[in-house]
Amino acid sequence: MTGFDRVFVVDWSARSAPSPAHPAADAIWIAEAATDGSCASTYHRTRSAAIAALTERLDACLAAKERALVGFDFPFGYPQGFAATVAGRPSALALWDTLAGLISDGPDNANNRFEVASDLNALFPGVGPFWGRPATLDLPGVPERGTSRTFDGLPERRGVEMQVRRAQPCWKLFTTGSVGSQALVGLPYLAKLRHHFGNTLSAWPFEHTRAPIVLAEIYPSLLDHAVELAAQADRDAIKDDLQVRVLASALMAAQQAGTLQGMFDAVPEGAAQSEEGWILGVGAEAALQAAAAPNLVPPRLADDCFALPQGVTWTPVDEALALLKARLRPVVQSGQCPVNDALGRVLAQDATAVRSNPPGANSAVDGYGFAAVSTGTGRQVLPLVAGRAAAGAPYPHTVPPGFAVRILTGALVPDGVDTVVLQEDVAVADGQIAFDGPIKPGANTRRAGEDVKEGAVALPLGRVLTPADLALLSALGLSHIPVFDRLRVGVLSTGDELVPAGQTAGPDRTYDANRPMLLALAGRWGHAAVDLGHVGDDRAALRKVLDAAASQVDVILTSGGASAGDEDHVSALLSEAGALQSWRIAVKPGRPLALGLWDGVPVVGLPGNPVAAFVCALVFARPAMARLSGAGWTTPQGYTVPAAFSKRKKPGRREYLRARLSADGAAEVFASEGSGRISGLSWAEGLVELEDGARDIAPGDPVRYFPFGSFGL
Known part of the structure; x- marks a missing residue:
C-alpha cells in the first residue's frame, strides 16, 4: 500500500438546524493535513454542505492521483446483533444502506432521526435500545432516559468502546455526547460516499485499505492533552477546530514515522471486522501519542510574564505567590508511561477507570450466601446447594430462593444471592445451615464499583503519583498512563569566591553549598536535576553557559548575582536581554529574587546566602516549578x-x-x-x-x- 497524500478528519454534528453563520462549537469542522506538514480546517453549517465540500476535495485528490484517508468521529457500526435484525445480515455496510433508505436529512439539517429510532426500537422486544429525546417530542417508542429501557437483548457497548471508556454508547440520542444521533444521520452519508466513489473507496475495518480513498472511524479525544496544549498556544481557537487539526496532523505524522499501518492492524479478529467497526488508534495509543508529540510542544512563557504591576517596589509574600500562580503554566511535553514506572510522575490527563473496582459484587467475608428475602426473624434454616463460590472460581449457577451457598472472601456473589452471613455465626450440619435472623439485606457484600466505577475519574490531571496511586491504577486495569515529562531543572552557581568542596581554599574563598543543596531539592521534588556547574564573575562565560542551558533544561535556578551590584552578572545579563524582573520581596531571609527568561526558558535567581536560598527555594521556587511541571500549584500545610x-x-x-x-x-x-x-x-x-x-x-x-x-x- 502506498502512503496517503492527504488526511481528512471530520468532526460531525447532528444539529437539527444550520449551525451559526460565525464559526462555532458543536458544528462540523473538517481538517486536511498534507505530506508537506501543512494542515488547515474549514467550517460547515450543514451536513449536506460539508459532504459536498468533502466530495469535491476527494474528487480533486483522485484527479491528482493522490490517496486520502478520511476519518469521521461517529460509530461506523453497532454492537453485535443489531445489523442482522435491521439489515437482514450481520454487515455494517448493509446497515449503512438500510439507514440511507430510512433517514431523511434536508439541506437545512432538518431530519427524522428520532422517528427512525422509534421504528428501529419496535423491531426489538421491550423498550429500547435507543433512548434520549427532547421532552417536548411525543414519541413513546424512544424513552427519555436510558434507565427507562426494558430491552436487554443487545450489548450496551461495542468491543472498542470497552477499551475507550469515555466514549458514549451509540444508543444515546440526546444531550451531551449523543453519538447515537451523529451515527444515525452520519452513516447514510457514508453510504452515499461509497456509492459515489465506487471501488475507489473502501471502509475500514470492513474492507481493505488499498483503495485510493479509505474511510475510518476516529475519536479525537484520544489526543485530549495535545488539544489542551494547542489551546494554550491559540486561546481564541474553538476546541472542535483544534481537535480535527491535531488529529489530522498526528495521523499524517504517524504515517511518516511508519506507525500508521500498525494502527490499522490493531483491530482484533471477530465481529469488529464485519459489524461493530473499530476506532483508528485504539490498541496503538502509544504510537498515536508519539505521532502527536511534535505538536505537543507547549508555548513558551510570555516575555512579560514576570512583570510587576506598575508602581510596585516591595512585594508582599502572598502577592508574589499569587502572581507566580497566575502567570506560570506547564512547559513540559507528555507521553505514555507504564504504570510500574510512574512513581513520582505527573498525570498529563485524568486517569479514568477501565473497569470498576471491585469489578463485580463479591463477598467481604467467609460465610454463606443467600437471598435476604428468603429469610426472616428468629432461627433460620436453609439447605446448601452443592459446590461453592471462591475468589477466581465463581459458582456457575443461580442459587434458588430458600437455598444458601458456601462463599469465600472475594468470591463473586452468585445469581440469586444478595446477602452473606459470617461462618462464625452459622451452624452447619446435614447439608444445612442455621443462624439467627434477621440479617440485613446486602450484609457482608461489596457492591460492584463501590470503590470506583468504570469510566469514573480515578486520579485527576496534575496528580503526582504515589505508590498507593500505582496500586489504584493497576486495580482499575490501567497498564499505561499519559504523564508529563520530568521538569528539567538546571542549577548554576556564580561568583569568583566559590570553589567546590574538597579543594584547598583560603579564607577569601567560599565552598559552594548552594549547588548540591538545590540539586538535591529539585531531585527530591521529582524533577530531573541537571548540574550546570559553576561560573565565575565572567559575563561572557555566563552568557555561554546560559545559552547552552536553554537547550537542555526547562527552568534554571541560579544562586548569587541576583541583586544589582557590580558583580551581579545574572541580573545584568537578564537586563540586557530585556527579560529581567527584580522582585524585592518583603521576606526574611531573602528579599532579592531575580525572575526572567533566557531564550524562552524561565530563570529564577535565588539569593547567594545558603539559608536565604533554601528558604526562598521552599517558599517560591517549589510551587513555581510544580506549576511548570504540570503538577499544579502547591500550598504547604501549616x-x-x-x-x-x-x-x-x-x-x-x-x-x-x-x-x-x-x-x-x-x-x-x-x-x-x-x-x-x-x-x-x-x-x-x-x-x-x-x-x-x-x-x-x-x-x-x-x-x-x-x-x-x-x-x-
Whole structure:
C-alpha cells in the first residue's frame, strides 16, 4: 500500500438546524493535513454542505492521483446483533444502506432521526435500545432516559468502546455526547460516499485499505492533552477546530514515522471486522501519542510574564505567590508511561477507570450466601446447594430462593444471592445451615464499583503519583498512563569566591553549598536535576553557559548575582536581554529574587546566602516549578502550635525561622537568626512563619509551624 497524500478528519454534528453563520462549537469542522506538514480546517453549517465540500476535495485528490484517508468521529457500526435484525445480515455496510433508505436529512439539517429510532426500537422486544429525546417530542417508542429501557437483548457497548471508556454508547440520542444521533444521520452519508466513489473507496475495518480513498472511524479525544496544549498556544481557537487539526496532523505524522499501518492492524479478529467497526488508534495509543508529540510542544512563557504591576517596589509574600500562580503554566511535553514506572510522575490527563473496582459484587467475608428475602426473624434454616463460590472460581449457577451457598472472601456473589452471613455465626450440619435472623439485606457484600466505577475519574490531571496511586491504577486495569515529562531543572552557581568542596581554599574563598543543596531539592521534588556547574564573575562565560542551558533544561535556578551590584552578572545579563524582573520581596531571609527568561526558558535567581536560598527555594521556587511541571500549584500545610521562644518582630516583612517541635509539641527556634549559620538548616525540622505585621511573641503564644514534609522534603 502506498502512503496517503492527504488526511481528512471530520468532526460531525447532528444539529437539527444550520449551525451559526460565525464559526462555532458543536458544528462540523473538517481538517486536511498534507505530506508537506501543512494542515488547515474549514467550517460547515450543514451536513449536506460539508459532504459536498468533502466530495469535491476527494474528487480533486483522485484527479491528482493522490490517496486520502478520511476519518469521521461517529460509530461506523453497532454492537453485535443489531445489523442482522435491521439489515437482514450481520454487515455494517448493509446497515449503512438500510439507514440511507430510512433517514431523511434536508439541506437545512432538518431530519427524522428520532422517528427512525422509534421504528428501529419496535423491531426489538421491550423498550429500547435507543433512548434520549427532547421532552417536548411525543414519541413513546424512544424513552427519555436510558434507565427507562426494558430491552436487554443487545450489548450496551461495542468491543472498542470497552477499551475507550469515555466514549458514549451509540444508543444515546440526546444531550451531551449523543453519538447515537451523529451515527444515525452520519452513516447514510457514508453510504452515499461509497456509492459515489465506487471501488475507489473502501471502509475500514470492513474492507481493505488499498483503495485510493479509505474511510475510518476516529475519536479525537484520544489526543485530549495535545488539544489542551494547542489551546494554550491559540486561546481564541474553538476546541472542535483544534481537535480535527491535531488529529489530522498526528495521523499524517504517524504515517511518516511508519506507525500508521500498525494502527490499522490493531483491530482484533471477530465481529469488529464485519459489524461493530473499530476506532483508528485504539490498541496503538502509544504510537498515536508519539505521532502527536511534535505538536505537543507547549508555548513558551510570555516575555512579560514576570512583570510587576506598575508602581510596585516591595512585594508582599502572598502577592508574589499569587502572581507566580497566575502567570506560570506547564512547559513540559507528555507521553505514555507504564504504570510500574510512574512513581513520582505527573498525570498529563485524568486517569479514568477501565473497569470498576471491585469489578463485580463479591463477598467481604467467609460465610454463606443467600437471598435476604428468603429469610426472616428468629432461627433460620436453609439447605446448601452443592459446590461453592471462591475468589477466581465463581459458582456457575443461580442459587434458588430458600437455598444458601458456601462463599469465600472475594468470591463473586452468585445469581440469586444478595446477602452473606459470617461462618462464625452459622451452624452447619446435614447439608444445612442455621443462624439467627434477621440479617440485613446486602450484609457482608461489596457492591460492584463501590470503590470506583468504570469510566469514573480515578486520579485527576496534575496528580503526582504515589505508590498507593500505582496500586489504584493497576486495580482499575490501567497498564499505561499519559504523564508529563520530568521538569528539567538546571542549577548554576556564580561568583569568583566559590570553589567546590574538597579543594584547598583560603579564607577569601567560599565552598559552594548552594549547588548540591538545590540539586538535591529539585531531585527530591521529582524533577530531573541537571548540574550546570559553576561560573565565575565572567559575563561572557555566563552568557555561554546560559545559552547552552536553554537547550537542555526547562527552568534554571541560579544562586548569587541576583541583586544589582557590580558583580551581579545574572541580573545584568537578564537586563540586557530585556527579560529581567527584580522582585524585592518583603521576606526574611531573602528579599532579592531575580525572575526572567533566557531564550524562552524561565530563570529564577535565588539569593547567594545558603539559608536565604533554601528558604526562598521552599517558599517560591517549589510551587513555581510544580506549576511548570504540570503538577499544579502547591500550598504547604501549616499547623498552629505554641511557641517555645520569645521574639519581638517589626512590621513590614514576613519572617521564616528555622524551627523544630519539642517533645511537648511547642515550636523551638534555632539559637541564631543569622543567615550564614548553615548548621541551623540541619538542626531544623521545619519553619515558623511570622506574618507581615508586628508581633511580640512570648512562650505559649500560637505560631504557625510548617514541617519540612509540607514542602515535599
